[in-house]
Amino acid sequence: MYDHILVPTDGSNPATAAVEEGIELARQNDAAIHALYVVEPIPLGQFSAGPGPASSEWGDVVEEQRNEGDAATSDVADRASEYDLEVVEAIEHGKPHVQIIEYANEHDIDAIVMGTHGRSGANRLVLGSVTENVVRKSEVPVLTVRE
Numbered sequence: 001m002y003d004h005i006l007v008p009t010d011g012s013n014p015a016t017a018a019v020e021e022g023i024e025l026a027r028q029n030d031a032a033i034h035a036l037y038v039v040e041p042i043p044l045g046q047f048s049a050g051p052g053p054a055s056s057e058w059g060d061v062v063e064e065q066r067n068e069g070d071a072a073t074s075d076v077a078d079r080a081s082e083y084d085l086e087v088v089e090a091i092e093h094g095k096p097h098v099q100i101i102e103y104a105n106e107h108d109i110d111a112i113v114m115g116t117h118g119r120s121g122a123n124r125l126v127l128g129s130v131t132e133n134v135v136r137k138s139e140v141p142v143l144t145v146r147e
Helices: 015-031 052-079 095-104 130-138
Strands: 004-007 030-038 087-093 111-115 142-145
Touching: 004 015, 004 087, 015 030, 015 052, 030 052, 030 095, 052 087, 052 111, 052 130, 087 095, 087 111, 095 111, 095 130, 111 130
Parallel strands: 004 030, 004 111, 030 087, 111 142
Antiparallel strands: none
């Protein structure tokens, strides 16, 4: 039924709960897991565009985000390897819900498993906006998992 399951992750506790659920779904279907981390753009007003310390700060922030992404997707791969599941790790840049939907469409994803709230979710009054947008716009089933 499911051959490719997308598990977007930001390394947060809700995402980790979704990873476990995604791995279980993959085990039941002998499916591949796609671990996706999206590096969200930083508002340009936070850093000056010219040479000097501000531009090196920009590079540091982007590098830190990529490192977080590597750690988050590697964690999914490590957990899935315990069950001999095929894992595809990916890091994309852009608005998270847009990148998740595009990734799902481009990689023939059969289901998306994600947490109801991510890192910024505790500060929101409603269901995490990334999850909400994915649920509304996805052409494939989306399983949401509470922490």
